[in-house]
Amino acid sequence: MDRSRGEPDDAFAGDAPSAVSSRAVRALWWGSGGVVLAVLGTAVLVAGAERGPRLPVAVTLVLVQVCALRWQVRAPVLVLAANAAAGLVVWALLPAVSLTGALLAAQVGLCVLSATGSRRASLWALAAMCLPAPLAFGAGGGPGLTVYLLAVVLAWTGGQWRRALQARARAEARRAVVEERARIAREVHDVVAHTLSVMVIQAGAADDVFTERPDQARQALRAIETGAREALDELRLLLRAFRPDMEADGPEGQRGPGPSLARLDELADTLRATGMAVRVHREGETVGLPAAVDLAAYRIVQEALTNTLRHATGADEVSVRVTADGASVKVTVIDNGRTVQVGSRGMGAGRGLVGMKERARLVGGSLHAGALPGGGFEVAARLPVERAS
Numbered sequence: 045m046d047r048s049r050g051e052p053d054d055a056f057a058g059d060a061p062s063a064v065s066s067r068a069v070r071a072l073w074w075g076s077g078g079v080v081l082a083v084l085g086t087a088v089l090v091a092g093a094e095r096g097p098r099l100p101v102a103v104t105l106v107l108v109q110v111c112a113l114r115w116q117v118r119a120p121v122l123v124l125a126a127n128a129a130a131g132l133v134v135w136a137l138l139p140a141v142s143l144t145g146a147l148l149a150a151q152v153g154l155c156v157l158s159a160t161g162s163r164r165a166s167l168w169a170l171a172a173m174c175l176p177a178p179l180a181f182g183a184g185g186g187p188g189l190t191v192y193l194l195a196v197v198l199a200w201t202g203g204q205w206r207r208a209l210q211a212r213a214r215a216e217a218r219r220a221v222v223e224e225r226a227r228i229a230r231e232v233h234d235v236v237a238h239t240l241s242v243m244v245i246q247a248g249a250a251d252d253v254f255t256e257r258p259d260q261a262r263q264a265l266r267a268i269e270t271g272a273r274e275a276l277d278e279l280r281l282l283l284r285a286f287r288p289d290m291e292a293d294g295p296e297g298q299r300g301p302g303p304s305l306a307r308l309d310e311l312a313d314t315l316r317a318t319g320m321a322v323r324v325h326r327e328g329e330t331v332g333l334p335a336a337v338d339l340a341a342y343r344i345v346q347e348a349l350t351n352t353l354r355h356a357t358g359a360d361e362v363s364v365r366v367t368a369d370g371a372s373v374k375v376t377v378i379d380n381g382r383t384v385q386v387g388s389r390g391m392g393a394g395r396g397l398v399g400m401k402e403r404a405r406l407v408g409g410s411l412h413a414g415a416l417p418g419g420g421f422e423v424a425a426r427l428p429v430e431r432a433s
Contacts, residue, residue: 069117072156077110080149084109084134084141091140098137105130105137109149116156124153124169132176143180144192147173151199158203159210170200243268245318245353267317303342305330305366305373311342312364315349321361322349328368337427340403341366341375344411348377348423351396356381356421371430372409377423378416400425 085106092099109127116123128150135146144151154173158166173196180192250264312322330338345364352362359381367374397413400423404411409427416422 069114072117073114076116076149076152077113080113080152081106081110084145084148087141087145088134088138091138095138102134102137105134113149113152116153117160120153120157120161121165121169124150124157127153128173135179139183142188142191143176143183144188144195147176147192151195154196155199155203155206158200159206160203166200166203170196173200242314242318242353243272264317267314303346304338305333305342305345308342308345308364308366311346311349315353315362318353320353320359323361323363325363325365326368327366328370330366330368330373333368333373334407334429336407337373337429340407340409340427341373341425343403344375344400344423344425345377347396347400348413351423352377352379352381352421358382359420368429371428373427373429375423375425375427378420380420382419397423 085103088099088102088106092102095102109130112123112126112130128147131147131150135141135143138146150173154166154169157169161169174193177189177193181189184191247264247268250261250268253264254261308324308326312324315322333341345366349362349364352359356362356379359379362377362379365374365376367376400413401411404425404427407427409425411423411425413423414421
């Protein structure tokens with residue numbers, strides 16, 4: 045991920061200076077430089093009013109510190125060292141300025157280094173900034189020492205807090221990417237697995253009757269062509285959904301609608317073409333469902349039918365029932381196949397069941413799948429509508 049594009053206005057984005065945009069660097073410079081100029085500059089002017097030639101030198105050193113802050117993101121260690129040296133000279137010239145105030149620019153540099161540099165470098169910088177502590181004690185006693193150490197520790201802690209926020213943001217971004225990739229993988233699996241299963245069955249049927257019943261073989265080949273075209277259309281829709289830069293109009297933008305319960309009969313027809321009897325029963329209104337629920341319900345039915353086709357031994361009949369009552373959508377798929385192993389039909393079906401349960405979970409629903417006492421296999425899902433709205 046290009047952090048300079050993903051977080052262009054964040055002065056502390058990323059771990060490397062190259063991850064920070066020039067606009068963010070300028071904003072950080074103007075902000076920190078303004079604070080140093082206002083606080084330290086005012087203190088120098090007040091403390092050096094009666095110091096004669098020392099005042100111009102101190103003012104020049106303040107301006108040098110402000111200018112050095114321009115490179116605090118690109119070279120935080122050098123800027124911190126330069127501003128610490130300049131601040132100590134200012135304090136030596138004008139002892140009336142507190143050591144904490146004289147090293148304000150260095151404390152800003154410590155904060156930036158703590159946020160953007162390595163942990164080891166920031167700890168070394170913290171230790172170096174604590175070295176002038178005896179000077180603070182000598183000038184202001186216990187209170188002066190306490191104020192100085194507190195300011196230094198707070199500057200370092202502020203950088204660490206910023207680093208933690210950025211680490212959490214990056215972790216959330218990585219998790220979002222992983223979840224999105226998993227969702228894409230599930231979509232591709234559902235499209236490809238179902239279509240290929242039907243195509244394999246149809247190709248086998250065409251081969252069996254190619255010589256004796258050529259018309260039936262041609263029908264199977266046409267079904268293969270139709271299924272392949274529909275799968276390509278779905279894959280194009282899926283890929284376009286993850287390419288927002290593509291135009292919505294044009295030939296690609298004129299494709300048919302995506303997967304939905306409204307296309308359940310088309311899905312059933314692909315199995316009917318293999319010779320399996322598929323009954324579809326609807327109760328309630330499924331138009332206007334949240335897109336996530338609509339897609340999840342369709343994919344669950346698709347995966348259940350695919351598992352029936354691939355793993356239900358002796359199955360020749362399957363029923364699909366979709367019930368919508370306004371609060372939830374209930375999907376039930378039952379076949380009459382023989383179950384080889386209770387609760388599963390081989391490794392392929394096991395992975396399919398995991399995918400269906402994950403789809404239901406993502407929209408706040410639940411799914412149960414298992415063998416029926418009288419024979420057959422049932423997949424039943426309940427997907428709440430309100431939670432997904």
